Amino acid sequence: MTDADWRTDAGLPRFPRLVPHSFARLIDEADGAGRLALARQIEPSPEEDVFALEETSDPLGEGRYLVTPYLVHQYPNRVLALVTGKCLGHCRYCFRKSFTARSRGFLSEAEQDAIVAYLANTPAVREILVSGGDPLTAPPDSLFAFLEKLRAVRSDLLIRLCTRGPVFAPEKFTPEFVHRLAALQPLWVIPHINHPAELGAAQRDCITALRTAGIPQQSQTVLLRGVNDSPELLAELFHELVCLGVKPGYLFQCDLAPGTASFRVPPDEGMHIWLRLRDMLSGLSLPQYAVDLPGGGGKFPLSVPALSDRVLPNSTDVSLRIQGNDGKVYRYPLTNV
Numbered sequence: 025m026t027d028a029d030w031r032t033d034a035g036l037p038r039f040p041r042l043v044p045h046s047f048a049r050l051i052d053e054a055d056g057a058g059r060l061a062l063a064r065q066i067e068p069s070p071e072e073d074v075f076a077l078e079e080t081s082d083p084l085g086e087g088r089y090l091v092t093p094y095l096v097h098q099y100p101n102r103v104l105a106l107v108t109g110k111c112l113g114h115c116r117y118c119f120r121k122s123f124t125a126r127s128r129g130f131l132s133e134a135e136q137d138a139i140v141a142y143l144a145n146t147p148a149v150r151e152i153l154v155s156g157g158d159p160l161t162a163p164p165d166s167l168f169a170f171l172e173k174l175r176a177v178r179s180d181l182l183i184r185l186c187t188r189g190p191v192f193a194p195e196k197f198t199p200e201f202v203h204r205l206a207a208l209q210p211l212w213v214i215p216h217i218n219h220p221a222e223l224g225a226a227q228r229d230c231i232t233a234l235r236t237a238g239i240p241q242q243s244q245t246v247l248l249r250g251v252n253d254s255p256e257l258l259a260e261l262f263h264e265l266v267c268l269g270v271k272p273g274y275l276f277q278c279d280l281a282p283g284t285a286s287f288r289v290p291p292d293e294g295m296h297i298w299l300r301l302r303d304m305l306s307g308l309s310l311p312q313y314a315v316d317l318p319g320g321g322g323k324f325p326l327s328v329p330a331l332s333d334r335v336l337p338n339s340t341d342v343s344l345r346i347q348g349n350d351g352k353v354y355r356y357p358l359t360n361v
């Protein structure tokens with residue numbers, strides 16, 4: 025894939041509607057507010073035809089870091105494999121919505137071999153994120169053949185399976201599927217979950233089955249206007265996840281993909297939401313709030329500038345001066361004297 029594959033523009037084909045059965049059921053079962061929040065994520069709206077100036081078809085600048093046609097190597101120790109263009113459902117705020125390989129199926133043998141060869145020759149890479157599209161759209165035998173090749177060439181490689189499957193298609197996690205995944209350790213599942221109403225009975229069973237099989241999970245959530253832009257609602261989500269054995273990993277700022285302005289919460293408002301969350305939640309339940317800097321700048325934690333507001337200017341002193349939750353100034357020495 026080249027930069028041209030991601031070219032944006034007016035005249036961009038509309039992102040087709042795709043609502044998975046299990047998610048439609050969640051929408052039916054949710055209460056009024058939950059139903060709106062879930063439907064808003066998946067039902068097309070005319071707001072998607074409004075394009076903002078700063079939006080682009082490759083908001084993360086991933087095209088710059090491709091080392092094989094479908095492998096992104098941006099950080100020294102970890103890579104991202106785009107194993108398929110297909111998704112289980114089309115999230116309307118998707119940052120890869122204009123990925124022209126979107127309808128493409130699973131990696132060909134040659135594309136898999138290119139990835140495997142790169143990993144064999146690049147020991148500095150310690151982790152691979154298997155993403156797409158959604159890897160769970162692949163026939164299980166194709167997915168496992170690829171994962172097993174990764175494992176064969178690098179027994180040490182940490183595999184992170186990034187998917188919306190536990191919410192969109194929990195039925196795919198059959199006992200056999202979970203058993204085969206568990207055999208590939210070290211492997212984490214990274215489910216994408218945005219709202220407490222996404223945790224229905226089938227979804228909870230799926231997460232529990234993964235946990236029971238010994239597969240650790242870290243969730244990711246996108247901060248979305250009209251979906252989850254409330255500290256109380258997010259606190260509920262993250263607490264529920266921890267109760268299910270899932271560590272909340274990231275709360276992401278919504279990326280600048282074409283036609284997604286109605287979903288974006290401005291970062292200063294996001295930082296206020298995150299600060300409220302920090303007061304409401306334990307360290308275990310609190311994710312990092314981060315933005316993928318447009319154009320390829322990488323992930324940047326927005327929780328840092330919010331915190332640094334309370335790191336006070338240092339005079340002649342040799343300590344960090346930090347304002348505590350009670351407003352008082354606390355010191356931590358900068359040197360070991």
Ligand SMILES: *Cc1c(COP(=O)(O)O)cnc(C)c1O
Nearest residue numbers: 096097098099102103104153323
């Ligand atoms: C997000 C991402 C990663 C993983 O970063 P973490 O901070 O470890 O989650 C790796 N590569 C790319 C290209 C990414 O976008």
